Amino acid sequence: MVIVTKTDATQADIDAVVKRIESVGLKAQISTGERHTVIGVIGDKTLLGDIPIESMSGVDRTMPITAPFKLASREFKDEPTVIAVNDTKIGGRQVPVIAGPCAVESTEQIVTIARLVQKSGASFIRGGAFKPRTGPYSFQGYGEDALKMLQDAKDETGLGIVTEVMTPHEVELVGEYTDMFQLGTRNMTNFYLLREVGRAQKPVILKRGMSATIEEWLLAAEYILAEGNPDVILCERGIRTFETHTRNTLDLNAVPVIHELSHLPIVVDPSHGTGIRSLVCDMTKASVAAGADGILLEVHHDPDHSMTGDGAQSLFPDQFEALMQELKPIAIAVGREM
Numbered sequence: 247m248v249i250v251t252k253t254d255a256t257q258a259d260i261d262a263v264v265k266r267i268e269s270v271g272l273k274a275q276i277s278t279g280e281r282h283t284v285i286g287v288i289g290d291k292t293l294l295g296d297i298p299i300e301s302m303s304g305v306d307r308t309m310p311i312t313a314p315f316k317l318a319s320r321e322f323k324d325e326p327t328v329i330a331v332n333d334t335k336i337g338g339r340q341v342p343v344i345a346g347p348c349a350v351e352s353t354e355q356i357v358t359i360a361r362l363v364q365k366s367g368a369s370f371i372r373g374g375a376f377k378p379r380t381g382p383y384s385f386q387g388y389g390e391d392a393l394k395m396l397q398d399a400k401d402e403t404g405l406g407i408v409t410e411v412m413t414p415h416e417v418e419l420v421g422e423y424t425d426m427f428q429l430g431t432r433n434m435t436n437f438y439l440l441r442e443v444g445r446a447q448k449p450v451i452l453k454r455g456m457s458a459t460i461e462e463w464l465l466a467a468e469y470i471l472a473e474g475n476p477d478v479i480l481c482e483r484g485i486r487t488f489e490t491h492t493r494n495t496l497d498l499n500a501v502p503v504i505h506e507l508s509h510l511p512i513v514v515d516p517s518h519g520t521g522i523r524s525l526v527c528d529m530t531k532a533s534v535a536a537g538a539d540g541i542l543l544e545v546h547h548d549p550d551h552s553m554t555g556d557g558a559q560s561l562f563p564d565q566f567e568a569l570m571q572e573l574k575p576i577a578i579a580v581g582r583e584m
């Protein structure tokens with residue numbers, strides 16, 4: 247349920263409503279809009295019993311949220327969520343780009359790539375320190391050493407850091423370095439991890455589970471939001487279908503669907519979405535045209551020697567540079583900027 251306040255509601259009115267909600271053991275989440283404040287009631291609303299919220303001072307109306315995801319829904323918040331990270335805004339007019347290798351392999355590698363992608367206009371350097379590999383004998387990432395290498399790349403370039411966190415007990419450590427957490431496709435339903443990043447103070451990029459429906463994905467986002475972290479960015483990275491030519495099927499339907507259902511920003515990852523370098527640029531253009539709020543791309547200066555299997559989907563730096571220029575008129579055509 248959401249409680250919509252009157253336009254002239256005072257802070258004292260809002261505080262009194264929140265107090266009333268909390269007095270029966272429920273949580274209140276506040277969303278401040280231009281005209282109204284909306285207070286979301288989290289938990290079993292029957293606990294409110296006969297408490298007459300609607301007649302409290304400053305309250306305009308109460309409304310049930312029909313979607314199974316509540317805080318993530320447009321019913322809870324109609325205006326798009328804009329997430330500010332360093333000097334970049336995600337969910338606004340700009341379409342920021344996160345670029346870098348699949349995994350951090352050395353200081354030299356990550357600093358070299360960071361310099362190249364920064365020159366071309368990226369806002370964030372990405373790279374895995376903790377890698378969720380399908381097999382246990384594959385390279386699993388350099389862990390904390392890799393986080394320090396990412397820090398070196400940030401110090402050199404000023405780019406923000408995006409890196410994956412895989413377990414709840416590593417959230418604190420990864421949070422010391424990263425500007426945004428990435429939760430990978432394999433962890434979309436790791437509910438303990440979702441709750442832990444929900445208690446952190448940094449934005450979370452939540453990749454879609456490879457077999458997850460859009461509703462399941464939004465419910466995963468809801469776990470993070472319900473813990474009090476409002477800064478969730480969804481990432482479409484392709485799903486498994488009967489098609490085997492590409493690594494995954496990039497579901498660009500998800501972009502306008504998410505915009506209809508949710509106020510949360512959505513970025514697209516055409517690298518994992520296709521798995522094939524020659525397809526990545528076209529699908530990136532399509533993503534921007536579809537209304538993506540950001541792009542996540544794998545870029546490697548020496549992809550043939552990449553330590554993960556993702557070299558085949560990584561752009562060469564000169565391809566990335568050309569793509570960044572080609573995206574500009576597409577962004578403008580759909581009312582955005584790059």
Ligand code: PEP
Pocket residue numbers: 348374378429430431432453483518
């Ligand atoms: C990655 O970004 O390198 C990654 C492992 O992504 P996903 O979780 O989408 O497979």
Ligand code: MN
Pocket residue numbers: 348349518544554556
């Ligand atoms: Mn990868």
